[in-house]
Amino acid sequence: MIYLVPPGLYAIGAPAPDDPVVVTANYKMSYDIVRQALSGRNVWLLVLETFGINVWCAAGKGTFGTDELVRRIEATGLAGVVTHRRLLLPILGAPGVAAHEVKRRTGFTVHYATIRAADLAEYLDNGMVTTPAMRELTFTFSERLALVPVELVQALKPATVIILCLFLIGYLFWTPIAGLKASLAYLGAMLTGVAVGPMLLPWLPGRGFSIKGAVTGLAWSAAWYLLAGGNGWGWPVTAAAFIALPAVSAFHTLNFTGCSTYTSRTGVKKEMRLSMPAMGGAIAVSLLLLLAGRFL
């Protein structure tokens, strides 16, 4: 699959020299969504070279940035194609583009239009005025749900290794059934942290993602206790399950900060400094409990 569109100036419909210029990234999906949102209109589409990365991530890296915009305006001869000097940029491109520098270097005025491409048509119909709704980020249930499969694929590789290790340890020191149960308990906690935590995000208690993940992990521990015949476990195994599984879920939900649209870098660092030792400690205590229960 090719996710790149060649950068340059594109026409949607049959734009005239006084029609608007919309700027986007050369990630195929960004390009397609913008074209779809503006189908049936006459608009110029200036595609920047972001190496197949979406606007938001590329702006953070600086590839959707002032220099590339200036370069692309010059390379396409945009000033000779259109008679006006207005560029419509996605609001989430703003971390990379300094509007006043673009103005100074090219004469073009940057207008930060909307966050979502889907609002572009309404923005144009609204006399190119951004309404508060077009400016506000959202993180709806379906937006979060769409991110879960991506997170899941990324989590699966390390999870497979851990599952195999857990199975082997259970098999060698206890019974094959115990190995299987340990693997499944972990798998459930991982899935809970990757999928359930993010989906229920705004409704879970706490502000930190790890707290939210730990809460769902605790619910999984209880569910697993009921499913896997926990009343026959003995207290060390029970305690280990209720300490380790929430830590696993907490870790994976903490990872969802990378997908979220409202966590600051300072905040995530702060949360990690507090939560990572707690998670590591929980895993260590659980292992000790299991070994003590087995060998003492």
Added chain:
Amino acid sequence: MKGFRYLRDATTLELHESACIGCGRCLDVCPHLVFCLSDKKARITDRDACMECGACRRNCPADAISVDAGVGCASGIINEWLRERKIRGVGGGCCS
């Protein structure tokens, strides 16, 4: 953002009002409605909503805003820490 709140007092965002020329660019670019304009000066009304994307600083023609911009992403930060300690990371960063 409606319905979502991250940690309190966890942003490096600072607005130097004496340098502000009141152009309102920061209001245009902030996706979390952190700023408002009053008496021809920008003001921070919702500091805790800041996600440190750096759009305001980048677009401030008066250099009145400072923020240590970056992506708030746990796996990216883990990889950074691993790199600082010269240990090869296992996962990828954010946004590939």
